[in-house]
Amino acid sequence: MDNLIRFSDSIELDEEQENLGDFFYQISEVIPAILCVFSANLDKVFYVSPSFERIFGRSCEKLYQNPKLWFHYIHQEDRQRILEIEKTQFGEEYEINYRIIRPDGEIRWMKDRVIPIKGKSEKVIRILRFVEDITENKQIEEALRDSFQRSVDIVKAIPSGLLIYQFVPEDKFILIDSNPAAERMINININDYRGSEIRDVWLNADSFGLIDKCLSVINNGETIEIDDLEYRDERFEGSFRIRIFRMPANQIGIALENITELKKSDEMLAQAYALGRIETVDTLIHNIGNAINSVTTGIGTLQEILSNKRLTRYISSLANAVKAHQDDFISYITNDPQGQKVVPFILALSDDLEKQEEELTKIVNRVRDRAQHIADIVRTEKLISGKGIYRKQINLQKAINDAINVLQESIKKRNIEVSIDCELAPKEILIQESQFHQMLINLVKNSIEAIDDLYKLKSNDLDTSKPSINIKCYADDDNLVISVVDNGIGIEKDKLEAIFRPGYTTKESGSGLGLHSVANFIKTCNGHINAISEGLCKGTTMQAVFPLSSVT
Template sequence: MPNAFTQKRLEIMKVIASQAAIALENARLYAELKAENAERHRASEERFRQFADALPEVIWITDLAPERVVYCSPSFERIWGRSVADLYDEPRLWTDSIHPDDRERVNELFSRWVSGDADRYEDIEFRIMRPDGEIRWIREIGVASRTRQGVPYRVGGIAADVTERRATEALLRRNEAHLSEAQRIAKMCSFDWMLADDRVYWSNETRRILSYDAAIPPPLDALLDRVHPDEQSAVGELFEHALLYGREIDAEHRLLMPDGTMKYIHLVGRPTIDAAGRVVALRGTIRDITEQKLADQAEQRAQAELAHLNRLATMGELTASIAHEVNQPLAAIVATAAACTRWLGAAPPNLEGTHEALIRIARDGKRAAEVIKRLRAMFQKSDLTCEAFDVGELVRDVHGLVRGDLRSRRITLKVNVPGGLSNAWGSRVQIQQVVLNLVMNALESIEGGETADRTLTISAAPSRPGVMEISVVDSGGGLAEGSADRVFEAFYTTKKSGMGMGLSISRSIVEAHGGAIWAVDNDGSPGATFRFTLPISS
């Protein structure tokens, strides 16, 4: 039969059926794979959305042709203050929100990047304006998907709100500017030496103080190289002790600059020590105190000149007394020399008498020489050159200067200075001037007093460890009411003559020595007591 299933047809139909079964199975597998891929894609999109929704930054994806926002994370609403739905409806809302002053720059850079003229679109910072008028700073990074021909069809990116960071940076810049200006005004700089990598960070003012090129960060040796040669060893030892033992640095020293000028600086360093007790950093400041030092030196010179004038004035007041002190031994020398002439002219010569007379001449000559020596010391200009001196010897010299005045005024001087006080520290001439000023004031106070006791007492003794106290006690009329502090003011005086500078100069001298001076009325007796302190030489 023509339509009968022949063996050949059956074999063909088996092949067709087998292929159909394979096709159906492939169709089923493809459908399952498609569904699996769709599920995997949906799960991937869900994970992306969960991740993107949780980020504080805004993640956005936009198709370019036609322009359509594919995705924008919810943080957009918090940062931009606008709804994501509005952005989906109007994609230009994104660029329209950019601050007018930044919009052209951002749009130009975005267009150049998309067209391929710019290699990157990242670290772009611009401002946006929220509907409530608030301005925020945005930092944006973009990526592009391109065809094989390099044509972009989709772009995406991350936008972060950096408003707080920008505000913090602006605050830091202001603080740095204020610190830099404060350091410039104070003529101070700072340094930070990190020992791990042996790097030193300097503030801007350091280069001016150390006279280094502003473009070249100076090394740590920059400071030591500038230190005056006479002080390099001591300063190097300070740094060595700071690094080895963690000791702080606080010292003043000189810098010798390349142009030959001298600077004075105050150096302070604070080591940073880790948990293991090792010094890991040294931070500190350098302050240029040149003007202060020069001003101090000028003030010291002015005070020394004023003190010298005061000594001259005091010597003028003592002229008659001093003349008598010099004239007395000179007159004795003349008289004794005349006697020597007669004894030598006798027959036979009186050699024994002549010998004794020559001894008296030498003694009187020495007396006159001592008076002149004291005068020369008082007339000389003296800087504040400190040394150890004997208080007893100083008081004896003052006594020698006022001996004639004491005699003419019929005033008794008592000295309570034990032997061995040879360790007072200061300028001997200047301290002698202080004592002399106090003694002269005491003599005038006693002269103008109404008491029968005409006694002046000078005492000296250590008052506490490291401190010597010297006092001048008179039996005069005492201090005027309320004048205990005012007597040391310049031009203050209760006398008919004088300018009122003696006690003021005395206070300046004592305070320059690190001491103090004060006055009190005597307790239970007429007169006043003036006391001052000096350091004791170690």
């Protein structure tokens, strides 16, 4: 194009020269842009290249017939501006951008270079227009502009802070920009601190070698991260996670995240977990105590039976009678009135021995079951007491059964029916075992207590159906749902969220940390818990929701 312009500038035309068609035709055949030659007052078109029809979608013939159509094809929002420029810059070379509308309604962007062609008297005799379709370039430009603006908006909106420093000679770093989050974190106004050095912003920068770290990033290009910086000066303080990285043009970025509240939350979570564990251990001890009482009762009954020598005395009396009449035993049991009682006595004694054997067997079995129950409780307690933080594969159904076993005494005492359905759930899940076991125990224990609370009420609205706890596990879209449903006391609708807050309880001796620790554990697994209830005396559904991606 520049060669063409230089060539057109070099030609000198006489005012009477009108036919430049051959000249421009040869040029227009080798370039994709539009070449158009107008008269000086734009009332005549001497030449328009064939590419006009391809770009404008209009007939060249009609333009020859009516040159004013050129401006009619320009978008109405740009037309007046272009006409004003044509007037004010007549006789000068200039470049303008505008939009045109094709017959199909498509809008295209044009870059129009206008070159006046003068005769020997320096009078403008022709107007040469060189028009390029720059629509694609405009679209790219707008996309880049939008992308840049989105990037700016994102940086401004993100909760992490960002400080940008320019490296200058003498190993100095000058603050050139920041986002609002950084200004809030370090308590500055960028307009007051732009152009200041690192030590002006970080008054105690030397305490953790910030400048040396920034120099290292500039020299080596490697990002430096500080996971937990406890920082304090007269303007701001807190716990920060910092990332220092290199940017173009000898700049560095300092990304910072205030983790003060996160650390406090972690401490509260650990405390809630510990206190929640105490509650669970208390439940375990209570259930072990119940099981031991059952074992003690069984052993006491066994001891009483064994110490009662009634059957032994009966057998001894029989033995003495047989011994005394061993020479005439048949005659004795046949003819002697006392001897005739021997056979009925033996039959009755046999029945007594059989009944005693059955009772002893039941007692021994009950003691064995209670002893196994104690062993199961102790095994579960070990799981809950586990100090490991790593996740492991566990059988979901077995984990639920273990939780039910721990609370078996409480369940039997209240005659609660328990059902477990894991048909539509993964057989195994990957999770932190001890905390998962504690979660299950807390949820089931909460249902047992809800059933207790219901039956303490004396109301006509009571659900007279048998107390029940139904546990259902299933995969729903991208989540694993563990649903614990009871027909207990229920929850008032305005309390459905409050029950997960630390310290919230409706029980005189409750700590209010059981469900709180459950919610915290599920949250650490990127899940959430829902409490669903239609109100008092309507039962409750607890839904623990885990992303499948986090547990499989």
